Amino acid sequence: IPLTQSPSSLSASVGDSVTITCRASQGIASALAWYQQKPGEAPNLLIYDASSLETGVPSRFIGSGSGTDFTLTIASLQPEDFATYYCQQYNTDPLITFGQGTRLEI
Amino acid sequence: QVQLVESGGGVVQPGGSLRLSCAASGFSFSIYGMHWVRQAPGKGLEWVAFTRYDGNKEYYADSVKGRFTISRDNADNTLYLQMNSLTAEDTAVYYCAKPKAIFGVVVSLFDSWGQGTPVTVSS
Numbered sequence: 001i002p003l004t005q006s007p008s009s010l011s012a013s014v015g016d017s018v019t020i021t022c023r024a025s026q027g028i029a030s031a032l033a034w035y036q037q038k039p040g041e042a043p044n045l046l047i048y049d050a051s052s053l054e055t056g057v058p059s060r061f062i063g064s065g066s067g068t069d070f071t072l073t074i075a076s077l078q079p080e081d082f083a084t085y086y087c088q089q090y091n092t093d094p095l096i097t098f099g100q101g102t103r104l105e106i
Numbered sequence: 107q108v109q110l111v112e113s114g115g116g117v118v119q120p121g122g123s124l125r126l127s128c129a130a131s132g133f134s135f136s137i138y139g140m141h142w143v144r145q146a147p148g149k150g151l152e153w154v155a156f157t158r159y160d161g162n163k164e165y166y167a168d169s170v171k172g173r174f175t176i177s178r179d180n181a182d183n184t185l186y187l188q189m190n191s192l193t194a195e196d197t198a199v200y201y202c203a204k205p206k207a208i209f210g211v212v213v214s215l216f217d218s219w220g221q222g223t224p225v226t227v228s229s
Contacts, residue, residue, distance in 0.1 A: 037151075044219075045217050048213075049208070054217065086151055090213055096141075098150060098152070
């Protein structure tokens with residue numbers, strides 16, 4: 001199931017709130033996760049089941065949506081939040097797919 | 107804590123082969139299906155392959171089907187990826203990834219990743 005993220009990149013400032021969108025080509029219920037990846041590092045799980053916060057992840061990361069349209073909102077950006085973000089569907093577990101990524105820049 | 111340590115990457119000529127390993131510790135490896143995910147330089151994440159917890163069922167991305175083989179040794183807590191007929195398009199960092207258990211059900215989203223092992227296919 002292809003996933004389309006938008007925008008591909010965006011610029012923001014510390015303290016801003018930003019929203020990234022992930023659209024599935026067909027309904028995937030709430031089987032969507034979000035990851036953060038910093039250069040040279042492995043991805044880190046932020047959100048699963050579309051809106052559940054992974055243990056240890058700050059509450060400024062907010063996931064929402066179901067069916068085909070999902071969003072990741074980062075409230076009050078911190079310096080460490082500038083990274084690339086990926087969505088991933090697992091409705092067709094174990095045949096999973098990732099979005100193409102959204103690069104968040106200062 | 108969970109640790110996944112990949113090894114076996116390197117530089118290989120087109121048409122060559124390579125075998126990646128992922129040593130797992132800190133969790134009950136034998137009850138988890140496991141995945142390989144790769145990332146080409148400057149590109150996004152691409153799912154590569156999955157093996158069921160007992161090694162008796164595998165799935166592959168179309169881009170590697172027929173060339174790559176995923177396997178596991180539950181006695182040794184190790185995941186493998188045998189890669190044959192390599193092309194430049196296989197150049198990437200290869201990660202092994204552990205699915206997350208949600209209320210006792212293992213789901214193919216990943217709460218632990220290895221550090222990755224780089225594979226470069228070049229003459």
